[in-house]
Amino acid sequence: MKRFFTTLSNIWKIEDLRVRIINTLLFLLIYRVGSFIVLPGVDPASLNSQKAKEGLLGLLNMFAGGSFSRASIFALGVMPYISASIVVQLLGIAVPYFTKLQKEGESGRNKLNQWTRYLTIAITAAQAIGYIRTQIAPEAISPVLGATMFNITSVFVLTAGTLFVMWLGEKITDKGIGNGISLIIMVGIIAQLPSAIVTEFSSRVTDTNSGGLLIFIVEIVALIAVVMFTILVVQGTRKVAVQYAKRIVGNKQYGGVRQYIPLKVNAAGVMPIIFAQALMFIPTTVASFFPKMASSTVLILLSNYTSWLHNLVFAILIILFTYFYTAITVNPKQMSDDMKKNGGFIPGVKPGDATVNFIDDVISKITLPGSIFLAMIAIIPALANMAHVNSQFARFFGGTSLIILVGVVLDTLQQVESHLLMRHYDGLMKTGRIKGRTAIPTAAGTTPPAI
Template sequence: MIENSGLAELKKRIFFTFLLLAVYRIGIHIPVPGIDGNALADFFASTQNTLLGLFDMFSGGGLSKLSIFALGIMPYISASIILQLLTVVSPELSRLSKEEGAAGRKKITQYTRYLTVLITVIQGLGIAIGLENMSSPSGAPIVYTAGWSFRLITILTLTAGTIFIMWLGEQITEFGLGNGISLIIFAGIVARFPSAVVNTFRLMSAGEVTLFVLLFLLLIMAGVLLGIVFVERAQRRIPIQYAKRMMGRKLYGGQTTHLPLRVNTAGVIPPIFASSILMFPATISNFSHIEWLNKVSSLFAPGSVLYNIVFVALIIFFCYFYTAIIFDPKDIADNLKKQGGFIPGIRPGIKTKEYIDKVLSRITFWGAIYISVVCVLPMILIKQFNVPFYYGGTALLIVVGVAMDTMSQFQSHLISSQYEGLMSKAKVKGRR
């Protein structure tokens, strides 16, 4: 009976998750008032390789439609990253995250929400003013009636939409299956898959893509996906030994465990930051007619040699930078020393910190190379072989990572329900 209730709870969580994701996808198609949808679609067709195209991917196509969810969950992610950076330099935030426990984390979450609203208001105002000055390639204005009434409606609509998405993500995390924020981004990226398949068959029927090229593309995609799964699960396990201690009449310690260090500790943050920086000149050039800025933008066109070199360099830099922010070897070494743990052959304290830092630096380098290959490979395929590779490396990393995390939670719920069923059977037998 308990086993059945555990499975029923899992089904309920899955249904709840799909229901809220469906609500999110419906909202993507509700536009902000006062917009000419056809003119906006024509404008976004010319901004595929700019920051607008990148943000449109993370919003699940909501920005190109200027829907009520146009900003997506990116303001919340930006606020979270800003708070993480401030935690390193602010003693007050550092104390909240390390010493206050659950109450401190709750306070930081509250600050993140306030900062999300502030970022959304600023971005909403910028988008409203920008749209008033935009027109489609044919010259048609995007906004029907410009002015502060349109700006205020846009700010209120986009802010409310982002707050609602943030609430949806929190509800999925608490009552659904998986991380809600990640699943919302996942849903937005995967939603483009059907149109990509249809477009591929259209190109095949037109003779622009041959069957051999399509099979080659599928093999490359399968190889990339397998590589991502393998590296995302890869760990460097540092052995940890705990000394034996007498407390009263009992002997504690003496066990051996390990400290797992992920090869890709920074996750998808480095390619997002690197893409944003490199796409900035192309974005600015779309709104200006400055000659030198257009030349700089053409030099950093996605797929060019210079773009790929700078892109890889930025990914490596942000891998080390973000890893240094979220992982502190000194804290790990201090905690091990307090708990009586040590690495065999390494002295506790500063030597342990140096050893962990050395190992982390080495595996971070290979993690950065892995991210660079995954992100640059699609652009090379598009540029050199003229194949329709619809998903960039950043999107693939997000999709595979979120799918793996969700499946691990799914398996945990299954194991938990089976364990509860076994315990209930054991109790029944014990009463007899």
């Protein structure tokens, strides 16, 4: 405990770090306050928030920190920006113009950021129209504005809200600590944790048949164990040794040292779960459009996220999407070319195609256990719900929310520790250094979107 307070004191002594932490907290406070401001012309008492807390909409509501169900000005959150970032990244693989921009350094990145912002506006406007039509009932709209005027103003407000949140994220990254967009998503998820814990605690204590306080303690211990397991998956790397040739320039010697390429066990991050979850809601959509098919046994099982068929298909999709996303984001050819330019080689492996094949083989081998572990983490919430854990609390036992929380916290703590070590203070841990999500060279030399 003494070391903990000493570390906090050291953090407060570093002026730059202190200012960055305060800036981060203030920006996040602005975001949380804005998430409770309802769209102009909407009656909060008439909103049916329960519909927006279920299924895929519940996932979006969790990412938006509850703003989605409250019809807030930040209802769409940063998800349109994340979607635009992914689209631009995929364009960098498929379209030569974007591939060229990704290789042009700072000027190319600036142009790509501009394209991402323009695409964010288009995606947000389209989603705003869909949100207004599907999530806000006519009786919740003030008759003073009228339906047409309300729709026009709400689209502008929702689009401006998303752009403002995006601006907050960029300011946190520049003036604060950690990745701003990731922190905004994390704060939105964490904001729902206290109420979920209180609800679960109350249900266990009041219901004598549910096991009482002892079962609640077991659930907390299980949650801690799942978090530790998730950290192992997020942190897991396979180090590939790279030897650099010696070069004599004047009186100095360069190179001749051995370094390592850290290949992530889970290089795809949380994206496979997001893609798989989107596909798993197709059966529910089909059943809503074709009521006669709703009684089909297969559709019923696929629509029930606690059924064995749903979890089996969900796990298989995650494994397949993990391989797919790893293949399009990690480029062994680019890594081999970069090593060759810098005079590096893998000991025992010839440069060129042999190096490409070696790296590709290593990635294929470590992706299999990584994808299986990711699938296990993704289906744990369903298992927790089957064990009669409150559905709101069960979401924190795995899935998208837990992986995002673990990754963002590790990245932020790593930045804090870097500031401490740079000023010759002890780090946050007694042994070793905190490792964030190691950046991996991708197909275009960039890193995947940080979520």
